[in-house]
Every structure is written in structure tokens, then in C-alpha cells.
Amino acid sequence: MSGKKVNRVRKTTRQPRTDALRNRERLLVAAKAVFSAGGPEASQEAVARRAGVGIGTLYRHFPTREALFEAVYRREVDQLVDLAGQLQSEALPLEALRRWLRSNVEFVATKKGMAAALALAAHGSSELSAYSFERLTNALGMLLARAAAAGEIRSDIGPEDLLRALVGMCVIHDRPGWQAGALRLVDVLVDGLRSRAATARPGSAAPRQRQDTGRADRGSP
Amino acid sequence: MSGKKVNRVRKTTRQPRTDALRNRERLLVAAKAVFSAGGPEASQEAVARRAGVGIGTLYRHFPTREALFEAVYRREVDQLVDLAGQLQSEALPLEALRRWLRSNVEFVATKKGMAAALALAAHGSSELSAYSFERLTNALGMLLARAAAAGEIRSDIGPEDLLRALVGMCVIHDRPGWQAGALRLVDVLVDGLRSRAATARPGSAAPRQRQDTGRADRGSP
DNA sequence: TGCAAAGCGGAGGCATCCTCCGTATATCTC
DNA sequence: GAGATATACGGAGGATGCCTCCGCTTTGCA
Missing domain, CATH: 1.10.10.60 (Homeodomain-like)
Known part of the structure; x- marks a missing residue:
């Protein structure tokens, strides 16, 4: 005190x-x-x-226990944000968006326990989840804005909504085949975002599409 | 002995x-x-x-600790299912749907701790969340079907998608004013479901608000 | 090289989880 | 209604985990 x-x-x-x-x-x-x-x-x-x-x-x-959760959580969020930055410069706008969304799903898939841990952490510290929500919103917002500026997607969908939908898809992560379903749903979302007004140019110039594995994971010993 | x-x-x-x-x-x-x-x-x-x-x-x-969580959880889910049954016979189709969705939000709001507990329970027992997901899906499906049969909403949105969106809205329940936002979002969802032609494809002419809900999920072909 | 400060690690106090078993009570038979 | 017995109650207590405290070690700086 x-x-x-x-x-x-x-x-x-x-x-x-x-x-x-x-x-x-x-x-x-x-x-x-x-x-x-x-x-x-x-x-x-x-x-x-x-x-x-x-x-x-x-x-x-x-x-405290929460401090540890929080530190781990922040780091994970930061990695996702970093990934957004990388994709921003390395991939085509639409593909960057898709890959980032898929990475989110995979993030949950490989860390099942983390999901529950995060729920617990969020319950304890509202500041923590506000932080992460804002950072992720910003990251996603950049990807969306870039894709929208390129005319590849409609521009009237905000990142918050997409993020909420994403969270919802991942919360129910226990049913068999949820991951495949979630990944499919990502594609559906992306397809739904594509503005049919803008003539979608199917990857005309993709000189070096780095075969980056888009994973935000770090090597473990 | x-x-x-x-x-x-x-x-x-x-x-x-x-x-x-x-x-x-x-x-x-x-x-x-x-x-x-x-x-x-x-x-x-x-x-x-x-x-x-x-x-x-x-x-x-x-x-075990989980057994207690599970029992409480099941009972809560059952109550929501019962509520759906009541509304089914007591309210107009569209209003029944709206009220049930709002009740879900309030359910989380009055039992903050429960949300984290449920996440924990779901993490431990996949069977449990499968059970609850299925029951809630069925309950929501009935409400949706009734409203769709009455011609009040579009008929191409499945209950699973709506439920996922609902869950997502409620997971982030810590930010100030989240409840008001979630309730507003429920209204937006319901409004978005209202079939203006039963096959309304939003997005071409009406600028509308940013919160568009015309997601054409339901990937099952 | 020498010396504090910063950091390390684990013993131990306290709280909680869960088991075990003697006692109490409800149900059944007559 | 009374006896018999299965069923349920309740709390003591061992095991485990959280977190604190403090003597010893390591590191950065003069």
C-alpha cells in the first residue's frame, strides 16, 4: 500500500x-x-x-500468479502485433490479412491451455485485456486499412467487429474439427470482405512471396 | 472393512x-x-x-472441482434453454429472438466470475462444452426457425454462427460499457437478420452504418 | 582487485484440496 | 411402531501448492 x-x-x-x-x-x-x-x-x-x-x-x-500470466500474455500479443507488421511489408494486402487471421487461430490451437489462462487473467485484470484488445485492434486495423486502400476489400468493416468474431470462433475450441472450421470461417470472412465493386486483381505481381511460416512462435529448447 | x-x-x-x-x-x-x-x-x-x-x-x-463447475454450468445452460422455450410460446418471433439474445448478455453480466469458471470448466471437459454448445444451438435454432418461418428474418444464417458471435461479444466483458455495447450489438444483429427480401445481399447501394452484420457465414455446402 | 548491491535458491508458514472413517439419520420390513 | 441397515453427514488430517523471508553467491563498477 x-x-x-x-x-x-x-x-x-x-x-x-x-x-x-x-x-x-x-x-x-x-x-x-x-x-x-x-x-x-x-x-x-x-x-x-x-x-x-x-x-x-x-x-x-x-x-503474483497474475503478474506471470500477464507477462506471458503481453508477449504473445506483442508477437501477434509484430507479425502484423511483418506481413504488412512482406505480403500482398489481402493475403497479409488472411494469414494474420489464420495465425490467430493457430495461436489458440497450439496453446489450448493458454486460452483458459487468458480468460482467467482477463477476469483478474481488466487493464490487461484492454491493453491487448487495443493493440490487436490497432494491428488488425492497419491490415484492414491497407487492404481497403488497395481496393481489395470493402472499407466499412471495423477491426473491433472482426476481432470479436475471431475471438468467438476461437473460444469454442474443444469440439473435434473446430480448427478446420475456424480456418474455413476465416476464408469465408475474407471472401466476404472482398469488395466486389473493386475488380479483384488476382495476384498480378508477386515477385517474392516469402515462404514465411507466419508463425509467431519462438523456438523452444 | x-x-x-x-x-x-x-x-x-x-x-x-x-x-x-x-x-x-x-x-x-x-x-x-x-x-x-x-x-x-x-x-x-x-x-x-x-x-x-x-x-x-x-x-x-x-x-472433483470440475464436477461442481460442470453441474452448475449445466443448470445455467438448462435455464437458458428453458427460457428459449418460454419465449417461443409467449412472444412474437422476432421479439423472442431479441429477448433471448439479450438474456444471454445479461447472464454474463450478472455472473462475471462464472464466465471465467466456465472457461475453466470447458477447458477441462470437452464433453461439457459440446453438450452446452449443442443445447444452446438447438434452442437458438428453434427461435431462428420460427422467426424465419414467419418471414421476419433471413433464413440463411445458422444458429452456430450467431452463437459464436454472441460468445465473442461476451468474452470481452471487462471494458467499461461493454454491456451496453453488447446489447446494442444484439440489436444490430437482429436488425441485420430482418429479411427485407429474404435474400437481401447488403453492400451495394446502402452506405448504412459501419456495423454491418451481413456476414454470410455458414460454410456448410 | 575489492566491495556492495543485486540476484539466487530453497526452507517453511499458511491456505486449500481431497480422503477417510466414525457417527447420525432416513428408509424398509415386519 | 420398532429394529435393522444402507445411506448420508461432517470434520480431522495428510498432501500439495502459494508465497515470504533470509543467508549465500554472483556481478557490475571503481
Whole structure:
């Protein structure tokens, strides 16, 4: 409750120790893996063990369970945002949009446990989900705007709506074949967005369509 | 004490004891209240205390934490299904549809904690969410079919898609004013469903608002 | 090289989950 | 109505997990 540590970066600001940075990184990677596999009820000790650090270290970096969720969550969101930026410059507008949407589906598919963890995290901290919602909205908004500017899609659909639909598609991720259905639905959405007024030019110039796997995942050890 | 209980023979099926039924009912009511207020992390002991029974009784009726979630969940879903049946016979088709959709939003609004609990429950038991999804789909399907038969809405939108959209609207339930927005979106959805010609293809002439709902989902050919 | 500060790791207090079993009560038979 | 017995109740208690605290180690800087 008191002012706690005023983390001013003013005078004696030592550089953060390398082992601290390294351990923090390890913890985030481990947490992602553990929560993805075991859901949000996986123990903190399991995370620390997988990261190869003591439980005390975990709690110094992430004082509460929610703090850890949040950090992992933010990172995932950031990766999706980064992916949007990459696609923005690497792929044709419509294809960039489609790939990004598909990546979202795959994101949920490969991290089933994360979905529940995120629901829990969102329940605890409204600020967190507001943050992520805004960032994702912006990312998607850019993709949409670019595609709309190119005349490839209609321009009267906002990113919020699309994002909500996307979330809804992914929330029910338990039925067999949900992923195929969701991916199909992405295609339907994209097709539905294509403005029939604008003459859709079918990929006239695609000099180097990098075979990027569009995955926002990082290699795991 | 004896090695094995052999009374699995179903020769004499006693009636379930009345106190057992009463306690089970009390537990369900208490669990709903506790989880709604405190989220899925509320303790089992709190549920038992509120129900006025011992912890042992709780665990006899619901052997695991998930079992309790599931029972509460099923009951909530059943209530929504019942509501659909009532509205079916009490209200005009279009109004019945609108009211049911709004009830879904309010359901989430009054039970914030439940949303996270349900996400957790769904994560644990895929069978559970399949059950609820199917029941809700059927309920919504009846309302849709009735409204479509009355010629009040278009007939090419399936209940699954609508349900997914509804879920998506409710998942992000933390931002201030989300409920008002969701309720507005329900109206938009209903308005969008109204068949102005039963085969209305929106998008060519009418500029309309940005919130277009004319998604032609339903990919099943 | 020397020295604090920053960081590390795990023992341990506290809370919660779930099991086990002695006691109490409802149902059934006569 | 009374006895017999299956059924249910309730809480003590072991196991597990969350988080704190503190002595020891490592690192950055002079």
C-alpha cells in the first residue's frame, strides 16, 4: 500500500544483471510451455523447475500468479502485433490479412491451455485485456486499412467487429474439427470482405512471396 | 472393512434420501453464488459453508472441482434453454429472438466470475462444452426457425454462427460499457437478420452504418 | 582487485484440496 | 411402531501448492 519502491531510473542505475535478464527470459519461455500444456492450474513450481531456477527467483520477477500470466500474455500479443507488421511489408494486402487471421487461430490451437489462462487473467485484470484488445485492434486495423486502400476489400468493416468474431470462433475450441472450421470461417470472412465493386486483381505481381511460416512462435529448447 | 463392496447389484434400489437431494440442491445454489462473486478460484470450503453442509458432503456429491463447475454450468445452460422455450410460446418471433439474445448478455453480466469458471470448466471437459454448445444451438435454432418461418428474418444464417458471435461479444466483458455495447450489438444483429427480401445481399447501394452484420457465414455446402 | 548491491535458491508458514472413517439419520420390513 | 441397515453427514488430517523471508553467491563498477 505504501509507496513501495520508486523505481526511478535516475542516479545509481546499474545495468540489470545479465543473469537476471537471462532468468526472466527463461521463465517466460517456461511459463508459456507449462501453461499451454497444463492449463492455468499448472503449478508455479513446475514453471520454475522447467526454467531451471528456484521458486524464489520466479517470485522476484513476477510477484503474483497474475503478474506471470500477464507477462506471458503481453508477449504473445506483442508477437501477434509484430507479425502484423511483418506481413504488412512482406505480403500482398489481402493475403497479409488472411494469414494474420489464420495465425490467430493457430495461436489458440497450439496453446489450448493458454486460452483458459487468458480468460482467467482477463477476469483478474481488466487493464490487461484492454491493453491487448487495443493493440490487436490497432494491428488488425492497419491490415484492414491497407487492404481497403488497395481496393481489395470493402472499407466499412471495423477491426473491433472482426476481432470479436475471431475471438468467438476461437473460444469454442474443444469440439473435434473446430480448427478446420475456424480456418474455413476465416476464408469465408475474407471472401466476404472482398469488395466486389473493386475488380479483384488476382495476384498480378508477386515477385517474392516469402515462404514465411507466419508463425509467431519462438523456438523452444 | 470387507474387501469389496458387492452391493452393486440393482435388486433393491432404495429411493434417494431426502436430505441428500436437499443438500445437493443447496450446494448448487451456493456454488452459483460463490463462483459468480468470487470467480473460479473461490474455495470449495466457502461453497460448503454457504450451503450449510460439511466439506465431506460437498465432495460426495461432486467428487472433483470440475464436477461442481460442470453441474452448475449445466443448470445455467438448462435455464437458458428453458427460457428459449418460454419465449417461443409467449412472444412474437422476432421479439423472442431479441429477448433471448439479450438474456444471454445479461447472464454474463450478472455472473462475471462464472464466465471465467466456465472457461475453466470447458477447458477441462470437452464433453461439457459440446453438450452446452449443442443445447444452446438447438434452442437458438428453434427461435431462428420460427422467426424465419414467419418471414421476419433471413433464413440463411445458422444458429452456430450467431452463437459464436454472441460468445465473442461476451468474452470481452471487462471494458467499461461493454454491456451496453453488447446489447446494442444484439440489436444490430437482429436488425441485420430482418429479411427485407429474404435474400437481401447488403453492400451495394446502402452506405448504412459501419456495423454491418451481413456476414454470410455458414460454410456448410 | 575489492566491495556492495543485486540476484539466487530453497526452507517453511499458511491456505486449500481431497480422503477417510466414525457417527447420525432416513428408509424398509415386519 | 420398532429394529435393522444402507445411506448420508461432517470434520480431522495428510498432501500439495502459494508465497515470504533470509543467508549465500554472483556481478557490475571503481
